[in-house]
Amino acid sequence: MASSVSRPVIxxxxxxxxxxxxxxxxxxxxxPEVYFSAVTRAGGVAVLLPPQPSDVDSAxxxxxxxxxxxxxxxxxVDPARYGQEPHPTTDExxxxxxxxxxxxxxxxxxxxxxxxxxxxGAQMLNVHQGGNLIQHLPEVxxxxxxQKGGGTFTTMxxxxxxxxHLSRIVGDRVTGAQMYHHQAIDTVGRDLVxxxxxxxxxxxxxxxxTVDFGIAVQWHPxxxxxxxxxxxxxxxxxxxxxxxxx
Numbered sequence: 001m002a003s004s005v006s007r008p009v010i011x012x013x014x015x016x017x018x019x020x021x022x023x024x025x026x027x028x029x030x031x032p033e034v035y036f037s038a039v040t041r042a043g044g045v046a047v048l049l050p051p052q053p054s055d056v057d058s059a060x061x062x063x064x065x066x067x068x069x070x071x072x073x074x075x076x077v078d079p080a081r082y083g084q085e086p087h088p089t090t091d092e093x094x095x096x097x098x099x100x101x102x103x104x105x106x107x108x109x110x111x112x113x114x115x116x117x118x119x120x121g122a123q124m125l126n127v128h129q130g131g132n133l134i135q136h137l138p139e140v141x142x143x144x145x146x147q148k149g150g151g152t153f154t155t156m157x158x159x160x161x162x163x164x165h166l167s168r169i170v171g172d173r174v175t176g177a178q179m180y181h182h183q184a185i186d187t188v189g190r191d192l193v194x195x196x197x198x199x200x201x202x203x204x205x206x207x208x209x210t211v212d213f214g215i216a217v218q219w220h221p222x223x224x225x226x227x228x229x230x231x232x233x234x235x236x237x238x239x240x241x242x243x244x245x246x
Contacts, residue, residue, distance in 0.1 A: 129189025
């Protein structure tokens with residue numbers, strides 16, 4: 001059994017960046033509060049997973065202690081992972097984080113552990129499954145509305161495919177989805193289906209058909225989880241079911 005407590009344990013991947021706190025200016029693992037607040041508000045226990053050396057066995061050990069997983073937003077995935085050279089606008093790679101999250105997806109899928117990918121997490125899932133990414137979306141769609149910069153989210157409506165798991169959670173449309181991405185899913189990876197798009201045709205949701213709960217969205221539901229907690233509620237419900245079977 002992955003957990004002996006009444007609330008399911010949800011692992012959440014984190015950022016490893018240079019950070020300042022008081023007199024300290026050091027590399028540190030951190031995560032915006034909205035992510036773990038969304039989990040605790042939905043009834044889960046949040047456990048933060050810092051970037052660290054990983055392999056198949058260590059990822060399996062981490063997953064064995066969880067009831068669910070969230071792979072969060074952050075810097076761009078290394079283009080080398082999907083066979084491309086970096087675009088001038090692509091972030092410097094965070095290879096330690098890429099490696100851990102790739103291993104975690106592999107272990108979670110093998111264990112049928114419920115997972116939710118958010119923004120970079122959706123891109124990482126697609127790359128894990130052999131897909132690739134559009135490295136700079138404005139060059140394809142002709143505008144920068146998905147990421148205007150300055151840490152300010154923009155809002156767009158997202159249409160959801162009625163035949164998907166995502167639709168059963170949020171219905172046929174998400175109004176005012178919070179966007180902050182200059183990259184997007186291009187070729188969809190194996191065993192993935194597209195579950196949501198914007199009016200521009202940009203893929204905003206994918207889900208894995210080989211697991212019970214494997215959903216990833218390109219927008220940021222944690223930013224509005226206080227008013228629309230449905231994705232996090234659904235993850236916690238799936239985590240309860242997972243634990244009861246373990």
